[in-house]
Amino acid sequence: MLNEYDKVVINKVKSLCEEARESISHINGSNFKQTLFNLIKLDAKISSYLFFLIHDEFMDYQKLDQLIERESWEDYYVGLTFSEKLNNYKLIDYKYLSESN
Numbered sequence: 001m002l003n004e005y006d007k008v009v010i011n012k013v014k015s016l017c018e019e020a021r022e023s024i025s026h027i028n029g030s031n032f033k034q035t036l037f038n039l040i041k042l043d044a045k046i047s048s049y050l051f052f053l054i055h056d057e058f059m060d061y062q063k064l065d066q067l068i069e070r071e072s073w074e075d076y077y078v079g080l081t082f083s084e085k086l087n088n089y090k091l092i093d094y095k096y097l098s099e100s101n
Contacts, residue, residue, distance in 0.1 A: 006053060009064070013046055016049070023038055041072075
């Protein structure tokens with residue numbers, strides 16, 4: 001049975017999915033790299049929220065938001081294999097884009 005906390009997390013995931021869908025609908029040649037970078041970040045956040053939901057970890061959702069904002073992208077990037085890090089579509093010039101945001 002879902003509790004109020006679960007519903008907050010599910011709504012957050014739904015919102016992130018809608019944000020991803022919107023980004024995909026506006027992708028073009030001039031914004032491809034930035035949009036792909038943003039989609040990977042959204043994917044990392046969605047995965048992190050689902051991890052907490054699936055494992056039924058209780059955490060104040062405001063603290064969870066802060067944790068995911070701070071750590072989900074790093075967790076995603078660290079999880080890539082060496083060959084994936086060399087792939088520009090996975091890396092998306094990580095350092096450059098992070099500094100420009």
